[in-house]
Amino acid sequence: MSELKQELKEKIIEQLNLEDVSVEEIADNDALFGDGLGLDSIDALELIVMLDKDYGIKLSDPKEGRKIFESVEVMANYIAENRTK
């Protein structure tokens, strides 16, 4: 699980172009949206595409993302339980 969390942090930084953020700065339970990393609605859509492309998880309802993308910890748990690749 810790490998998956590390992988997710690296993907989030790279795919969302978080130029001034390092992996070490993202704690497992940090909020990804709002006051945490400050991601926006386009970032949320980008994460939905990432779940599909990299882990074979299709979210039919974008509102599901609100809970799943709460933190790296929550994301990693969801991916571990639902991944198809």
Next chain:
Amino acid sequence: MNKELYIENFAHIRDNKLYLNGKVLFTDASEEFSGFIKAAYKSQDTKYPKFFKMDNLSKLAFLTADVLLNTFPSEENIENTAIILSNRASSLDTDRKHQQSIKDEENYYPSPAVFVYTLPNICIGEISIKHKLYSENSFFIFEHFNAVHLFNYASSLLNSGKADKVLCGWADYDDDKYDAFLYLVGPNGNIKHNKEEITRLYKL
């Protein structure tokens, strides 16, 4: 009666250099635009993380405009500064990236972050958001820099009172080739706002 209008300040980004009023603010030997524009952004100490999410056209227009709008006197109200931009390649560079991501039905993963930049006027939105401009704006596509059109439109906005100042110019990006020239038109300054001066400054 038409107002006396002036080109208050102007900025260029071309040939690995960032200029303000003809003076080099930053230069860099990066071979690719991505490296150059990132270094130019950092040189200006502009704390705006969203810059890194922009496409290349928006980065080009945003940074040129930012340098120019930072000259805005603090006692003046920037809010009613209109924006009229133009270029040749529209958003073609980003359009191609998006097209690449959707051409294979077996590997169909269009990026929302790329798709949102598949219009040229998005760069105006980026400038407006950063500087909190609630003003009229337009983006035109021309084969070449069109001083006449920019002059007529800016004059009309200012003489009709629809804007207090107008940020005008050209921001063109395609396939790692780039050229930006923006200028601010308003009631103050030493350079008269006319077609000849706009053309002269563009060619500097």
